[in-house]
Amino acid sequence: MNNQVEQDDIIIKKMHEHYLDRWLKLYDLDEYKQWLFCGLIKLLRKYTQKGTVLEIGCSKGYFTNMLSRNGYHAIGGDISLTALRAAAKIERIRLDAEMLPFKNDVFDAVLAVYTIEHMPRPGKCLDEIFRVLKQKEPFIAVTPDKESLLTKVGFHLVRYTSLKNPYHVGLMSRKELARAMETSGFGHFVLLPFHNGFLGAPFLKRFLGREFIPIPLNTNILLPFSHHQLIVALK
Helix, strand or coil: CCCCHHHHHHHHHHHHHHHHHHHHHHHCCCCCHHHHHHHHHHHHCCCCCCCCCEEEEECCCCHHHHHHHHCCCCEECCCCCHHHHHCCCEEHHHHHHHCCCCCCCCCCCEEECCCCHHCCCCHHHHHHHHHEEEECCCCCCCCCCCHHHHHHHHHHCCCCHHHHCCCCCCCCHHHHHHHHHHHHHCCCEEEEEECCCCCCCCCHHHHCCCCCCCCCCCCCCCCCCCCCCEEECCC
């Protein structure tokens, strides 16, 4: 990598620190996040019941804290010192997700919720996640799909979408993400449509009287309202 690209990456990462410092109030725990995190923990339990897990992009640490309360040795990492200072109830470390400060094969799971799209080089982030995972252990993440119909339509109709967020420098389509996962070494993974806010939204529990967790059915059908994608991978 040449020096100019390295300098550009550093500038982008500094911008992200500023973004979190300025807008950290957006990361308060709310009903949606509670619902989302509970669903992801249920999914994680299908693959590992205990062990040391890393959350990349932990912000204020709500998910990391929930993982700890569910019996995992959870470590939260973020690039923002402001976020980490606010995450007082968790074990935390400042990190650059493209250069994780850990040895090889040390984590029983790695999780990244709306994080890899913030990476200047998301492929490098996936390389690092693969490196620090133990063999046959899970990587679970949620990230936008830049080619989804809803994302494209929303770009023209609403003020904010994934495509309009200037900090989403590493957005990938389904095909690009699959290629990056394969390049990083993940031989066993699925990319599932993530029905964020449309199917399984928290209000449906009150309306229909049953719980919906934000995990799609076992299908690869690309529904137009699934503008995010769920990664479930094993090293």
